[in-house]
Amino acid sequence: MPEPSLVKMPVYPWPRRYGPRAGQFVLGAREHVCGAGAATPEADRFRAELEALHGRRIAAAREGRLAVRRARRLAADAYELDVSAQGVELRYGTRAGLLYGLDTLLALVARRNGRLVLPACQLVDAPYKPLRGIHLYMPSREHIPFFKRLLRFLARLRLNTVFLEVGGGMEFKRHPEINRSWESFARFAGPYNEQASRRVQQSRGFWKDSVHAELAGGSYLTQAEVADLVRAARALHIEVVPEVQSLSHCYYLCLAHPEIAERAEDPFPDTYCPSNPKSYRLLFDVLDEVIRVFRPRQVHIGHDEWYTIGVCPRCRNKSDAELLTADVTRIARYLERRGIGTCMWGDKLLNFIGDNGQRYGGVRRKIVNPLSEFVERRPPTFEAMRTLSRSVVQAHWYYSLSRTIDDALVRNGWRFFYGNFSAARFQNWAGRSPTPACLGGEMSTWVEVSERVFGLTGMFLNFVLGANMLWSDRIRESSPLPPERRAGASDSGEGRAPRTAGWPTAHRAAAGAVPSLRRHLAGGPLPSEMRRARFRPLPLGRVATHGLTGRLNGVRFNMEALRSGLGKAGRLAAHGIPFVPARGGKATIGLGYATADRVRLGYRGTARSFVFLHALHMPDAVPGSYRSQDWENHTVAIYRIVYEDRYFVELPVLSEHTIGRLDARYGNERLARTFPAFPAWSDGRRTLYAFEWVNPHPARHIARIYLDAGGVTRSIFTGVTPRGPAQKGGVLVAAITAVL
Numbered sequence: 001m002p003e004p005s006l007v008k009m010p011v012y013p014w015p016r017r018y019g020p021r022a023g024q025f026v027l028g029a030r031e032h033v034c035g036a037g038a039a040t041p042e043a044d045r046f047r048a049e050l051e052a053l054h055g056r057r058i059a060a061a062r063e064g065r066l067a068v069r070r071a072r073r074l075a076a077d078a079y080e081l082d083v084s085a086q087g088v089e090l091r092y093g094t095r096a097g098l099l100y101g102l103d104t105l106l107a108l109v110a111r112r113n114g115r116l117v118l119p120a121c122q123l124v125d126a127p128y129k130p131l132r133g134i135h136l137y138m139p140s141r142e143h144i145p146f147f148k149r150l151l152r153f154l155a156r157l158r159l160n161t162v163f164l165e166v167g168g169g170m171e172f173k174r175h176p177e178i179n180r181s182w183e184s185f186a187r188f189a190g191p192y193n194e195q196a197s198r199r200v201q202q203s204r205g206f207w208k209d210s211v212h213a214e215l216a217g218g219s220y221l222t223q224a225e226v227a228d229l230v231r232a233a234r235a236l237h238i239e240v241v242p243e244v245q246s247l248s249h250c251y252y253l254c255l256a257h258p259e260i261a262e263r264a265e266d267p268f269p270d271t272y273c274p275s276n277p278k279s280y281r282l283l284f285d286v287l288d289e290v291i292r293v294f295r296p297r298q299v300h301i302g303h304d305e306w307y308t309i310g311v312c313p314r315c316r317n318k319s320d321a322e323l324l325t326a327d328v329t330r331i332a333r334y335l336e337r338r339g340i341g342t343c344m345w346g347d348k349l350l351n352f353i354g355d356n357g358q359r360y361g362g363v364r365r366k367i368v369n370p371l372s373e374f375v376e377r378r379p380p381t382f383e384a385m386r387t388l389s390r391s392v393v394q395a396h397w398y399y400s401l402s403r404t405i406d407d408a409l410v411r412n413g414w415r416f417f418y419g420n421f422s423a424a425r426f427q428n429w430a431g432r433s434p435t436p437a438c439l440g441g442e443m444s445t446w447v448e449v450s451e452r453v454f455g456l457t458g459m460f461l462n463f464v465l466g467a468n469m470l471w472s473d474r475i476r477e478s479s480p481l482p483p484e485r486r487a488g489a490s491d492s493g494e495g496r497a498p499r500t501a502g503w504p505t506a507h508r509a510a511a512g513a514v515p516s517l518r519r520h521l522a523g524g525p526l527p528s529e530m531r532r533a534r535f536r537p538l539p540l541g542r543v544a545t546h547g548l549t550g551r552l553n554g555v556r557f558n559m560e561a562l563r564s565g566l567g568k569a570g571r572l573a574a575h576g577i578p579f580v581p582a583r584g585g586k587a588t589i590g591l592g593y594a595t596a597d598r599v600r601l602g603y604r605g606t607a608r609s610f611v612f613l614h615a616l617h618m619p620d621a622v623p624g625s626y627r628s629q630d631w632e633n634h635t636v637a638i639y640r641i642v643y644e645d646r647y648f649v650e651l652p653v654l655s656e657h658t659i660g661r662l663d664a665r666y667g668n669e670r671l672a673r674t675f676p677a678f679p680a681w682s683d684g685r686r687t688l689y690a691f692e693w694v695n696p697h698p699a700r701h702i703a704r705i706y707l708d709a710g711g712v713t714r715s716i717f718t719g720v721t722p723r724g725p726a727q728k729g730g731v732l733v734a735a736i737t738a739v740l
């Protein structure tokens with residue numbers, strides 16, 4: 001039998017080979033899992049997740065029809081699966097391979113006519129790249145539960161590395177002054193936005209490093225809490241690489257110890273002096289504590305945005321490449337003596353001048369601060385490309401400038417991974433990634449570690465797309481950009497993602513994968529996925545305010561194609577969830593952004609969740625980004641469940657997280673990169689998104705539901721009112737289905 005199309009591939013990230021066969025394996029009422037892998041935490045997890053999702057318990061035993069065996073010939077992370085009508089055999093090389101294989105097994109289980117079945121098949125799988133990671137700030141205490149759910153989600157995507165930025169965000173027992181000064185500095189600087197940037201980063205004439213005040217919520221975790229996060233990751237075969245910023249980005253060190261600052265007159269120094277022995281005494285104390293807590297195999301030593309170079313009397317007469325080489329060598333040797341490898345941001349090693357004459361990385365250049373008109377001269381550091389030890393792995397995050405930078409790294413004998421990896425922007429993946437010098441990639445988040453902010457800034461979809469690129473060897477299809485796309489000398493600036501003409505395979509496959517990935521972030525199966533789920537589409541006819549075409553708050557829309565997409569019963573089914581849009585002239589609910597629009601729906605009874613089929617129709621809406629990460633600014637409506645006892649709960653509807661853009665294809669444009677909302681209907685030009693809101697009080701009787709544009713009433717709990725400049729358009733709701 002031929003392999004299904006990649007869009008319909010039942011396993012995501014895509015396996016290396018999937019060969020369906022005739023027949024199926026029916027999971028009997030009493031099945032046993034056996035073999036060397038049966039008595040492992042991975043198998044325990046598989047059995048628990050199978051039971052939660054399908055209500056079927058499988059025991060471990062000496063004999064059974066589900067065999068899980070170790071095969072030493074299989075390389076790290078690889079596994080093989082054979083399913084026939086008689087039985088299932090999973091073979092794995094390492095325990096990570098076991099986890100991935102069991103995840104694949106779970107993904108293949110389907111419900112058919114009341115039975116649980118696995119399609120007969122032969123599957124071979126192995127990773128394309130060994131390093132598949134993301135970058136995170138240390139989370140705040142409040143978001144530790146999210147961090148742990150995120151780890152499961154990452155492991156499900158076969159990601160195996162978290163670069164965790166430590167900064168002043170972990171308790172330092174020998175240097176509590178670091179934590180104290182970090183807290184007061186983060187409070188002063190505030191979360192990143194334009195004002196915050198002026199308060200610190202642009203407060204002096206010279207350019208300064210970004211602050212990362214969201215790290216650990218502007219506070220710090222105890223060493224026990226951090227060790228617990230590292231353990232949780234390790235249990236999912238995720239290596240946590242501490243990022244201990246050094247040389248640059250060192251507010252956390254220099255504020256507590258101004259005597260090591262390179263620029264003595266700066267009230268917020270970001271760079272330590274690499275000629276001052278005291279700098280290293282402090283840094284190595286910090287490293288010792290980090291090493292004790294993380295037990296790392298490698299440490300990321302930062303070194304990006306090194307702006308303040310050679311200004312103190314001790315450094316002034318030294319060459320700048322020499323300063324950089326001496327600093328990195330000293331730290332790398334310290335780590336090496338402890339059996340630990342080093343990686344660093346590689347920008348200062350680069351000698352690159354763009355087609356437009358713009359100078360980047362480690363090239364000599366003159367910089368004029370636009371606010372102060374202060375002129376600074378940045379000395380060249382690229383010579384360090386030749387002098388540094390090749391054992392230091394480079395995080396190459398200037399990949400979007402030109403392919404020639406990759407070539408320079410390879411030619412000079414470096415190993416690297418793509419840093420700040422952006423799946424939607426990476427040009428020519430199939431042409432650039434095969435070199436063995438490229439170990440993989442790392443997708444960065446430079447925002448608060450929370451579900452809301454990751455959602456609205458599009459992080460989740462980048463993880464989903466990027467994981468497939470790093471795992472799957474189908475490198476032409478896994479990139480959302482066409483492979484022939486030239487690696488140009490374009491800037492990587494915000495909003496310049498190249499648009500693609502069609503709807504690429506990679507985006508369509510990701511869209512299909514999202515529904516079954518949601519549960520890992522939710523901490524368990526969604527009510528709509530459960531075996532006993534019953535669906536109750538809500539009649540919207542009486543409360544509908546708009547037709548399928550019309551104007552919403554001044555902006556025209558047309559969803560007429562939705563009518564032809566409906567089956568005979570007037571239904572639309574998406575991943576097992578039925579939606580029944582209202583018929584007649586008034587068929588949808590429109591909520592004009594920040595207007596007094598408000599719709600009240602009567603509802604009697606209980607519900608485990610509500611699934612909204614809706615879209616954002618607001619042409620001027622601003623996508624979330626590093627520069628606009630305040631979730632209140634991206635709240636476009638508020639939904640409310642009111643219970644019979646008048647208690648109520650609220651859902652702020654967040655662009656890109658719970659709702660996406662109507663006039664776009666999923667993933668192709670910003671504001672259409674939703675997660676966990678997923679595209680449930682599309683005519684190729686317009687998309688409606690399904691978002692399942694789990695009711696936190698499933699036994700409580702509900703009286704009514706409000707859909708509120710939020711212009712008049714504000715959220716009681718969060719104080720949020722949709723705000724920002726008055727904008728046209730708003731939210732369109734096409735259907736709502738209750739899950740009982």
Ligand SMILES: [Zn+2]
Pocket residue numbers: 262272273274275276310311312313314315316
């Ligand atoms: Zn100095």
